Amino acid sequence: MPAVSFAPYRRALRSRPLRTALVLGTLVRMPVFASTVLLTIHVVSGLGRSYTAAGVLSAAATVAIAVSGPWRGRLLDRYGLRRVVLPSILVALVCWSIAPFVGYYLLLGLAVLAGLFVIPTFSITRQAVIAAVGEGERRTAISLDAVAVELSFIVAPAVAVWAATVWDTSWVLFWIQMLGVGAGILMYVVDPPLRGEGEAVVGTARASSRTWFRLPFLAVCLAATATTVVLAGSDIAIIAVMRDLAAEGQIGVVLAVWGLGSLIGGLLYGALHRPISAFWLLAGLAAATFPMALASSTLQLAAFGFVAGLLCAPTITATIDQASRIVPAQVRGEAMGWHGSFMTTGGAIGAPLAGLAIDQRGPGAGFVVVAAVGVGVAALGLTAVSVRRATASAT
Template sequence: MPAVSLAPYRRALASRPLRSALVLGALVRGPVFASGVLLTIHTVSTLGRSYTAAGALAAAATVAIAVSGPWRGRLLDRFGLRRVVLPSVLVALACWSVAPFVGYWLLLVLAVVAGLFVIPTFSITRQAVIAAVPENDRRTAISLDSVAVEIAFIVAPALAVWAATQWSTAWVLFATQMLGVAAGLLMWVVDPPLRGEGEARVGSARAPRRSWFRLPFLAVCLAATATTVVLAGSDIAIVAVMRELGSTAQIGLVLAVWGLGSLVGGLLYGALHRSISAFWLLGGLAVATFPMALATSPWGLAGLGFVAGLLCAPTITATVDQASRIVPAEVRGEAMGWHGSFLTTGGALGAPLAGLAIDGRGPSAGFVAVALVGLAVAGLGLTAVHARRYAGGVTVDARRFTRPSGPDGRAR
């Protein structure tokens, strides 16, 4: 088993730009995570619409954000952070100053427009995190970013739901989005570097897309999609199982334990002396998800969820790490945009897939359905890597991510 050490964290956290990037990322992502649940509550409780209507609104906003990722990332590569973030902030200010106080259909239109011009938070943060540390500390830095994402994902929606029970959902939604606008302005002021030392500057000549948007990159993105299929589907399945057990009051606790497992796993993965292929991690995540279908009590489900959670953040971290190394630095913004869109797509697919399985076979089937998807994609990815290695081809996955890293951190 790879050795675990705190030395990588000490080196990474000694970087002031990294600390700044992590804080900025958490501030901007929090309102994004909170808005999803707020839109559902606002649509159902304040606008008096059905859950189907709330789901359609969430789906439309999700699709808009997924579409925006690659082209906003490409603009980052071409024009830099400030010239991309400022229009996003202005559009968000215009849309969300009005959207919480209008009817359903206008809210849907404004949410889609805002989604298309959303601040490319994940692309910016991950580029800033990568640029802030030497290449051999990249995985550790990305792991820290994944942990920050987990914390924001756990805390922000919980605070939003609590606030919505105390005050008008319209004003809570408005306040949340204005916090996002303020965080975007702070990011514009700080303007963290998106390129590391020795890398091509923003706006430099770009590598043609056909030179990097190929099978190795797409395979890693597909692994990212499968990961969020498993996670989003497990989220729905946990709710369904807890309802069947008559323990709806403990749903939040089980989800928190699951998220805690992911946080711990992310920290452990960042402390390893070597990387692990995203396909192996995805396969492990899928295998660890299957036993959750056998849980017969809330505490049993929480324990099994913690074990599966240990592989959540590491799998996503590995896909980010691998994707960032496959592509040239001058196109990293667009590449991270594509990666984010694949993650978003997986999240959008996982919930309905689990829902279909739950409706047809019962709550436990949700875990089985999404775990099978993860296992299938992991198997295909590992088979492809093995086939390319056997054929004698030099591939990113086979040569860079399955061996211990050398002094420069490139040979994995």
């Protein structure tokens, strides 16, 4: 294990642009995480529809967001932040001023439209974070962003669920989305730089996709997909195990402990002197997920989840770091958009895959099947890297 030092965090956090990017990213992401769970509550409780209907809405919105990632990222590279964010703000303002107060099918259509024009939050934030620091602090800065994501993931849904128990879900959904619009306006006003010193500015000649959209980049994106397969499947499996233990009231505790492990792991990874391959981290994450299938109590599941969580944020951070170094700076927006779409796709695959295994073999099978996917992709990636190195050394 490489040596750990927190000095890189002190150096990175001296950068005011980095601090600004992290705050903006957190403000824009929180409404996104909050609305994900809130839409399900609104469809089931507010509209009186089934969980299947809620799942269809969630899947449709997820697909729309995944589709939007690469082309919105390409527009970022070509036109810059403000010309991309402004239409997103206007579409979100119109769609979410109407969607919370209409029936299911119109809500579905408006959610898909809003998803297609969603602010490319992850692409913008990651580019701004990378641009704010030098090469030596890049991994540390991305780790800080991953920690900010974990905090948003832990806090925002909990606040949304609480608000939905106090007020009408339509108005809670409306105000959360308006907070997202407000955060988008703030991002438009601040307009953080997306290129670092010495990198090509936005709007310069683009590198051909044939020069970077190749096997090394796709392999890293596949590792990102497998990571979210493991995480989304584990999320469903945790809920299934807790229901099987008749401890539904402690689901939030277990998820919070899992998230805490990820937060700590992200901080530690950013403090390492040397990076670790995303494929090795994915293999470790998958291997640490297997024991969760053996948990027979809430305490055991939380403990196993904490250990697995230690590798969640580092694995995601490693895929972002490696992807950003593979591609030229002038196409980083599109590349981060593709990376985000691969991650979104993994999340869409992991939940139903784990659900099918749970229905067939019981709660523990959910962990086993998604962990097996992670191990398989990690093995393929490590093999490909070994073959590539052997070929390069032979020539």
